[in-house]
Amino acid sequence: MDKPKILVVNDDANSLFALTSLLAQWSGQEGYEVLAAPSGQDALRQVLLHDFAVILLDVNMPGMDGFETAAAIHARARSADIPIIFVTAFLADELDRLKAYQHGAVDFLFTPVIPQILYAKISVFVALAVKNEELKNQARQLSQRTTELIATNQRLTREIAERQTVERQNHAKDEFLAMLGHELRNPLSAISSAASLIGLPGVSVDGVQRAKKIIQRQSQHLGRIVDDLLDLSRAMSGKILLTCAPLDLAALVAQTLETYRATGRSTDYELDQDLAPGWVDGDSTRLEQITSNLIDNALKYTAPGGRVEVRTWQDDDEVVLSVRDTGVGIPAELLPHVFDVFVQGSSTLDRSQGGLGIGLSLVRRLAELHGGSIEAESAGPQHGSTFTLRLPRIAQQAATPPAPAHSAHGKPRVLLIEDNDDGREMMAMMLSGYGYEIEAAADGLLGLTAARAWQPDLALVDIGLPGIDGYEVARRLRADAATSAIKLIALTGYGQAEDLRRVMDAGFDRHLVKPVDIDQLMDIIDSCAQVAVKQ
Template sequence: MHRPPPSSWRAIGVIAALATSYVLAGRLGLSFAAVNPSATPLWPPTGLALAALLLFGDRVWPGILIGALAVNLPINGSFTPALAIAVGNTLEGLVASYLVRRFAHGAAAFERARDIFRFAILAGLVSPMVSATIGTTTLRLAGYAPWADYGSIWLTWWVGDGAGALLFAPALVLWAAPDAFSALRHRWWEAGALLLAVLLVGQLLFANLSPPGYPLTFLPFPVLLWAAFRFSPRESILAVVVLMTMAVWGTTRGLGPFADLGPNEALLLLHVFLATIAVTSLLAAALVAERRRVEARLEAAQEAPVRLAAIVADSDDAIVSKTLDDIITSWNRAAEELYGFTAAEAIGRPITLIIPDDRRPEEDAVLARIRRGEAVQHFETVRVRKDGTRVDVSLTISPIRNQSGVIVGASKIARDISERRQLEEERRAFLAREHAGRAEAEAANRAKDEFLALLGHELRNPLGAIASAVQVLGLVGAQEDRADRARQIITRQVQHLTRLVADLLDVGRVTAGKIVLDRRLLDLADAVKRCLAALTASGKTERHALLVETEPVWVDADEVRLEQIIANLVDNAVKYTPSRGRIRVSVRPVEGHAILRVEDDGIGMSPELLDRVFDLFVQGDRSLERASGGLGIGLMLVRRLVELHGGTVEAASEGPGQGSTFTVRLPSRLAPVTASRHEAAPPESRVRCRLLVVEDDRDVRESLRTMLELTGHEVHAAEDGASGLAAICRLAPDIALVDIGLPGLDGYEVARRVRAERGGAKPVLVALTGYGSAEDRERAHEAGFDLHLVKPITSDQLARILGDAQTRVLERSDGTAARVRSSDERTD
């Protein structure tokens, strides 16, 4: 559902308040009706409606129509006449507001005498004719009044609406100003005396307290002149309203100078009298206010030498001075440029001319400090220009004293700080954009990591199926030479793809700082021998002369990552060394460091390539005929992994065709007490176990099942999470190998539900997945997996995982808890 904006809600609230107030005021006015239930000599809603239209604009007219309809409908008992009268009341208000705005400066009509005179004619005489004519004619046509009473009803209606406009509209408009009570705070005692005088006059005139036979209707005039000369039009009209309240109360009870007439005639004359003194009082107050403004200008001219000590007329800053009554007394050229008002327009008017409504409390606080003789420095606030736009300013405000040292006003120096504020906003916006850009970059980096993890998973699934199928071929004994050669080719390519996937995933982890080393004391020479033996067995170095020279030297390193460093350096030498070329690998201790050096007599490197050789995606010869392959990430990983171990790596070459040398320096450690390492052989299957393979990829599932069956185990299979969970509950397997990325229930949920089951033997759960990061292993552990196996799976890995799982089965039968670890040879 569409909701109105806040400004619309405010307008709706004003309309509702206007309608409610109109109904209450209308019922009060109709209580004085005599010639007809719909015609009264005093109609306060007219003044209420006109004030609302002047203050809030013509958009609030529905409030007048609704209120007038609600007032008149119960009187006439018929909708059509009530609606016609309500339309007349609404048109009366709209006509009056248009005429007053057009010819008497709208809500500012009570600041000048000529505008008050125009207001009295337009709002008190002309516009009430609209409502009186429409209303009286409606009553006649609807049969609620005879033609004989038409004139008296029309006159009553017209006088009542005119009196309501002249008595209530000025009071509501003037007292609706934000600073309406500020002038009374410093003159409350005189205001109180004036109120007592008005009450006394009202008692004398309209409570029969005066001596009989003495016409005292002139008594209100001295009191109202007091209000006009000592205060302002606001206090003058308030005095008239107070007097009117007492006059109506007394006249309706047969008291006062007008009580001898009939009820309707008495009230008509009373309200004509009150309207007359209201207009007279307003005119007098406006003339006095104008005289004060003239006097302020004259006083400003006479005190120019005093003010020149505080202001500089030609300053680039806006300089304004004012009296303690907030009347502007000077306005320099810069103020004209800043605020848009000329000096002639501003001088003599209140300082609130340029102060927004929401900043009025600030001005009161500043004026209080000025009265105490304090200065205000660099006060940042907002002012409003002539065109209604706002401007940010920094104010310095100082008290102005006369020749006697008495504070008579204040001087304000304003500097436009809009440009500075704009720069600050632009800076904040720039920082916000920079923050958003950083967040976007981080999101992109996370998306990259997730993509790489997904890529590794998707690549490892087919690699797993291929590797398992090759192992099956080996187990069934396919001895034909061609079949054996094909199996060896597949095996080598699977190993190559596996290493590419691992390196690709390591790039994201290294750059994100997510590699965690599992360090222990290792003999670097032994690590080199094991790695070279694996490379030789895979056929990587069969077309090169490989020379190995090692001396025992111990380092504190992660075994898997250390072998990755060695393998990548040797693999790089093989790629860029032609067939029958020489590759020399050496290990030796030098001055507290373990030095690993890989030298070749291959194609070498140019100086330009040498500077970038450890950067990401940098490769040597990119010609189409080269057969080296690779992604250009191996040497970057070497550098990052070496640095994680606290070492350094360097590359050297005499130039193209001169071979290359890579040197790794790692901090060496003292050899442990037991220098020999016991390399435990992969455990053999000690018992025949019941196994369950839960894998959605058919090729992986079938090849893994065949491999396990050929090792002598009872093997069952399931193709999704739900059937896998059911098979675990039904078969109670000793070991369950569960893929993580299953449809329906994923592997994590299967593990959680298995561990949540009460009673019965719990199988050893092995996570089978293409995701191999430390976070993935931790998540598997939290879900309830005992072991973690990363695809593709070799026969050695499978034998080792089965050995570990069988050990856990035996330990659980003895009540011993086992700790989860990854069985993958790489920690990725």
């Protein structure tokens, strides 16, 4: 800590020397430093450079007297609190004392100065200066410590919040895994039971047909679960690529609702629609996915006999889709989180609602990819809920004429290259049942041999083959003049944009993601075979 400083201001050189010398005698004992100024102007310069414990200021000085100097010193904020002791040879009357105190004086000294009185007075102010400096240091340390404590508290609060978030996420993931296990075991159990029933002796033809329908229905359900998981993963990582084109959202929604009615999924509900045309630039597959998820969600949480209202309309520069139900509603504490991953209503052992709790998360991400938004509203439990999708509106487009139907062709010969024995056998049986002539191979090299020997019109090639993979099979078929004209369809469990690019770069004509929908496969085989078929 710097020593306290005392400033002596006097225009008389002898008086200045006498006072500074007298004060210097005690400087070592009291621990202060003495500075001198021969005029008011010099005193102001010193005050600009240093902080002082006390100033001994002569009253009668030429130019700037003591009162003016005191006023100038106290006019500056930093030096406004420096105590000033006026030194004068004249006995001050009451008016002079008042004037001095008005200019910031704290005391008077009369010459000749009595050393003991001088020592007593300056000792008090030096001690005060030391105490003030100590208090300032303590205040600085306290402020620094307070800042450190605030930062520590903020860090701890942040860590606690992060830990709670991680715990909530872990809990949500644990619940999700439990739900996933339940959702997978249910259809697998139904498929296993149906398959066992088909093999039982004495089972009726009707029973076999019902068992087959159960296997088909539950297989499709499993496929939807896997698709939802993959779609959410792609959406969260930004790997979903939209294939956008102008479309009428009302027409798309109407088609989706017709599917629900045709399949009987809405039989137990009052399904109302009010669809006004509204054109958007969107991916029809993804927008149908959004619509289906919203309708599924409404049906899932609405008791049979309830009402689901689906509306579309235009609102300024937006096209709006609204799905309102009369179901269980959404609690206020859950409403802000309904679009979070893995969030679902209260879990119960019966899992009557089903699902994985990821549908609405996927809806929000797909809406955002279209430049739109989705919001949920509910008045609370048992008051239903409303989900509102908003998409940017575009100008109405001219109607596109329907594509001409393909002319009839003979059935193409199909080569199936698949390493999974069960998958290969089932696919071959199914294609044979549809009238296709089939040749099958269990790996890539056998597939190349069969292609050269049998000369098929079309090849279904699994990507994950042993030995050489499906990409290499396609490249070799394209490089061989004898097999370069064969239409190639890739069958793979990988459906990201990068996978599609690799498939096309390898020379495939089409790309299908397992499990393959049989109707979609038939359509693609038909479209790929619209060339002269080898007889």
